[in-house]
Amino acid sequence: MTAREWAGRVHPAGPWEPDPGPMPVPGGAGFGDMIDALRELQDTITGAAPPPHLVEQATRALREVSAALKPHTVPEREQITGHRMDLRGRGQTMAPAFVPDEWDDSRVSGRVTFGRHYLGGNGAVHGGAVPLLFDEVLGRLANSGRRVSRTAYLHVNFRRITPVGVELRLDAKFEREEGRKRFLTAALYDGGHVTADAEGLFVALRPGQP
């Protein structure tokens, strides 16, 4: 079974389902641990000012890991990253891992912490990383229990800085549907303050549309 087919099997139980139950899992039970280790590495490297000899040592170790994994490169549809709906952040490190607490097909509420990797400056998350998180969560909610859609627009308001290394709350809502158009909103909270909010249009794809 490919990772994508496997992802399809998870959907009926809900797109935020953390426990897919007993079935053959692409990448095995430890795939999420590997991705967590990669997240940690990204944060650590971003925050480190190591001496040159340690940089050379780390470079060698990283190249060794790449060389071991490279022979296992697969086409997109068999890729595990991004297709493991049971894992935090779908098993990818592009966006920070969103941890859903409550969800159904019309809303989701959860927690997220931007690690050092996402630093823009002065303790604030990079302005491109916040829309990335909104697109990830809204895109997933837009497709929850529905035909696949793609983002047509995503309007983001930056209300205050979004702090790095702080657990934040994100609430997202499916507002309404007009034909193929789905309108969703979301807000990101640092305690009681909104740091950013978003409104997105997602358009359901026609059969065969990439």
Ligand SMILES: CCCCC/C=C\C/C=C\C/C=C\C/C=C\CCCC(=O)SCCNC(=O)CCNC(=O)[C@H](O)C(C)(C)COP(=O)(O)OP(=O)(O)OC[C@H]1O[C@@H](n2cnc3c(N)ncnc32)[C@H](O)[C@@H]1OP(=O)(O)O
């Ligand atoms: C995304 C999933 C892909 C499949 C992956 C499969 C398995 C993976 C497993 C799990 C994945 C799980 C979760 C996914 C998580 C995150 C998802 C992130 C989503 C994205 O990150 S995805 C990438 C960025 N995204 C694009 O790469 C889109 C490029 N683009 C297009 O592909 C077309 O542009 C499209 C399809 C958007 C529309 O094109 P179209 O030809 O189908 O339809 P058309 O143009 O007729 O628009 C129909 C009606 O929408 C109105 N409309 C359109 N655009 C508008 C706009 N900008 N402003 C205002 N209104 C707009 C029109 O005005 C009309 O409205 P009306 O009917 O009222 O006249």
